[in-house]
Amino acid sequence: MTFITTDCPGCGEVEIPLGDVTLRVCEDDDSARCAIRCVHCGARFSKRVEDGMSLLLVAVGVEVDPWTRPAEVDERPLHLSPIALEEIEQFVSSLRAADNPLSLLPSPEWPAV
Numbered sequence: 001m002t003f004i005t006t007d008c009p010g011c012g013e014v015e016i017p018l019g020d021v022t023l024r025v026c027e028d029d030d031s032a033r034c035a036i037r038c039v040h041c042g043a044r045f046s047k048r049v050e051d052g053m054s055l056l057l058v059a060v061g062v063e064v065d066p067w068t069r070p071a072e073v074d075e076r077p078l079h080l081s082p083i084a085l086e087e088i089e090q091f092v093s094s095l096r097a098a099d100n101p102l103s104l105l106p107s108p109e110w111p112a113v
Contacts, residue, residue: 002060008038009045023049023057024065035065 003015022035024046032049034057049057058064095101 004057006034006036006047008036008041008043010041010043011038014038014040018060018062021057022063022065023054024067025054027066027068034062 002018004018004021005013005015008014016036016039020037020039023032024035025032030051032051032054033046034049035044035046037044094104098104
């Protein structure tokens with residue numbers, strides 16, 4: 001069995017079997033990251049991978065998982081500022097305080113028939 005050596009956030013330096021490593025390649029910009037599951041603590045983490053290492057990982061049989069950025073990432077209008085932590089906290093507070101969270105949604109305006 002073949003292993004790679006990496007640093008787990010919880011365990012430090014560990015040897016991971018290739019079966020617990022997936023090479024995720026972004027088809028938009030060809031960047032790559034290894035998705036890893038630590039066999040010691042079960043933690044899942046990822047590591048940036050340079051091109052040469054990507055080729056080596058493919059050559060030794062690491063599973064490759066191609067992906068593309070979701071379109072939603074680019075849908076936020078540029079004139080809007082990022083969502084602030086306070087806005088998220090206010091949203092969560094509103095949800096918790098509501099008897100029926102669906103009542104917070106605006107009612108649809110149906111055309112007259």
